Amino acid sequence: MRRSKRHHRDPVQEAIHYISLSADRPELTARYINSLKGRGVFSHSFFEKGDFLVEYRGEIISFEECQRRRRIYHDALQVYFFEYKVNGNKHCIDAAKDDLSLGRLVNDDHINPNSQMKRITVKGKPHLCLFAIRQIQPGEEITYNYGDMDWPWRTKWA
Ligand SMILES: C[S@@+](CC[C@H](N)C(=O)[O-])C[C@H]1O[C@@H](n2cnc3c(N)ncnc32)[C@H](O)[C@@H]1O
Numbered sequence: 001m002r003r004s005k006r007h008h009r010d011p012v013q014e015a016i017h018y019i020s021l022s023a024d025r026p027e028l029t030a031r032y033i034n035s036l037k038g039r040g041v042f043s044h045s046f047f048e049k050g051d052f053l054v055e056y057r058g059e060i061i062s063f064e065e066c067q068r069r070r071r072i073y074h075d076a077l078q079v080y081f082f083e084y085k086v087n088g089n090k091h092c093i094d095a096a097k098d099d100l101s102l103g104r105l106v107n108d109d110h111i112n113p114n115s116q117m118k119r120i121t122v123k124g125k126p127h128l129c130l131f132a133i134r135q136i137q138p139g140e141e142i143t144y145n146y147g148d149m150d151w152p153w154r155t156k157w158a
Pocket of ligand 1: 036037038039040079080104105106107108109153
């Protein structure tokens with residue numbers, strides 16, 4: 001398939017652009033997949049390795065607050081917590097609230113993911129963003145590796 005011409009900004013500048021707008025890029029869309037996976041995020045454009053894809057938007061909370069919410073949230077909502085470390089200290093993004101953002105809908109693939117999470121600091125605040133780790137074709141689902149945990153779907157599909 002022919003690659004469409006898209007103006008190429010520096011990927012980090014592009015991430016900062018969408019972060020400051022609190023918006024998702026128009027080349028991505030959410031779609032229902034099936035009752036096991038639920039929804040996922042799909043590209044309808046080409047992306048090159050290194051391109052910015054989407055921010056994992058949500059409420060930035062402390063690790064202690066995350067622990068507190070884990071005690072009160074239903075299991076189905078806990079999957080929207082994203083824990084990460086800055087200088088060895090644990091932090092968390094709570095994306096349980098469905099604000100129609102796409103980052104919270106990106107599914108796991110630990111075998112052949114096409115993106116990777118990186119932290120970008122904007123105005124002193126951390127933002128977690130997915131960047132392509134290889135070329136992505138139109139129609140492809142965006143995925144990343146959720147990390148080494150016994151995620152139930154991994155054993156089911158193994
Ligand atoms: C952060 S959410 C991702 C969006 C979710 N699919 C939805 O519709 O809201 C994580 C949840 O998606 C599902 N999921 C993610 N990756 C999956 C995979 N590879 N296979 C099956 N289910 C998956 C699991 O139910 C998991 O708890």
